[in-house]
Amino acid sequence: MKRAVPTLIAATVGFVLVIAFFIPATQSWGETAVVWFNILAGVAFILGGGNLVKVQLETISARRKGYGYAIVTLAAFFAMLAFGLLKIGVHPQAQYPLHPWAGPHDAPSSPFGWMYEYIFSPITATMFASLAFYVASAAFRAFRAKNVEAILLLGTAFLVLVGNTAIARITDALPESLAFLRLDSIVANLMTYLSTGAWRAITIGIAIGVAATSLRVLLGIDRPYLGRT
Amino acid sequence: MSRSTMVWLVVFLLGAAGLATNLVVRPKGFGLAYVHDEPVRRVEVTVGPPIGADANEPTETKWVEAGGPELDRPNVSRTTTPEVSWIEESQVTPAKAWDEMQGDPSYRLSLKHTLGIWVAAFFTLAVLSFLWRDNPVYKFAESVIVGVSAAYWMLNAFWATLVPNLIQPLFPKFVQSWAMPGTTGEASDFWFVTLVPLTFAVMLLLRLSPKGGWIAAWPLAFVIGTTAGMKLVSHVQADFLSMLSGSVLPLYATDAQGRFELGTSIGNFVLIVGLLSVLTYFFFSVEHRGTIGKFARLGVWFLMVSFGAAFAFTVMGRITLLSERLEFLFSDWLWLIDPKGAHTAMGLLFSIR
Incomplete structure (x- = not known):
């Protein structure tokens, strides 16, 4: 029961989706399965939130090191949750003014929108931005032009980086007959022809890998959903 | 006083002095x-x-x-x-x-948005402070973003997915009177079908329970089965077949008037050689020796060119984000620069545009 039913569920829904692609009459089955999938994906976010609360409460109750940060996490979580769930400060939609709950929960004028604009966005953007320093630092330490492969990688990176800056304009002085030697033209050709072939091969490889893995799941050879149970 | 405390004290004093000076030179x-x-x-x-x-x-x-x-x-x-x-x-x-x-x-x-700018500036500096090393201010920002982002994605899922797809079919009148006045308020003929995902949803939430975790395998099997079914078709169609058909290119390329185009012909040849050589490198059923080995090595060179380009684009993306954050700090917050002409009429002692 613990193994057979999940395997049957995965195989059935997977093959329904495959069949729905090939037989138009069964298309609605596939659409229903996708709606159910979206519902479960939404519930997974709630599960994630619940798990976060559980872990943080455990940290606080056990007075583990850094439990103060767990309090901050919970406070931020519940504040955002309350503002968004209760739609505090949200105006109704213009066509339904008597339904205040019909307004968008993420309206910019609401406290939820405020927290998104002034807390969520700046922190995530700065976290991604700070990776620029780590990428540069890692590249400086790791990249050494000691063989053909490394030279190709570094040379291409250098050309693409320089080709997308104002410095590339110095090659604009080249006559029209030598236009293919302009930096922007070199970078464009490099991306269109040299890089594209390799990326297509990688994409084809990924597609074959995904198809093989999917088939293994549908046939019950791989059963990742069973986990440790 | 420890060295760390000293550094923080100096940073705070310099920051406070800088803000005070900025306030003096900017009357508004x-x-x-x-x-x-x-x-x-x-x-x-x-x-x-x-x-x-x-x-x-x-x-x-x-x-x-x-x-x-x-x-x-x-x-x-x-x-x-x-x-x-x-x-x-x-x-x-x-x-x-x-x-x-x-x-x-x-x-x-607006006091609300003014406070927002200062809060955003604080969190931007708090995250950037990690470049020096891990510190309590960064940890505070990290804790806040964990809580805020969990609630953000949870609420998006609730309002955008669960309300219209799960709650509305089961309680149409209630949802119409409350959150979706544009709906008819009438149940569909097959409303009971929604009980299946509802049951799966409850089973999934049982994962939080110490003993009922195994039952969450059913909805998980549904999710993984659906993903496998969708990906099997979409990857084969969108990636495998379209990439192959897109790579069947003329080696003797001509323009609309039928004239030979040398540049495009060479480019197409290079693209096809790149594709075949990289595929050869990925093909492990044949030993990479002799001609196959040399062709596979050519594939590695093509891969290196691609990785170099990808690396450059990654760096550019991060630098763009960084410049946006710096623009926020220096333009929206401190008003030291004004690239958008947003606050030039303020009677500055100096203004960089």
């Missing part, structure tokens, strides 16, 4: 946000059949803008429902607000 201050209040007034009307049409045609009740042109139409009449109004605010640049504030009180300083 900095880091301020302004808004424009716009009243929204809605009235309920009954729209009858057009003039000349059959008088028995059904009428429609809807909400329109108070004082709007729709009210002047002969087949439109107001109902007895009182007018509903509220204020919508929109952010404007300080320069525009200063111009308009003299005679128009609907332009005003």
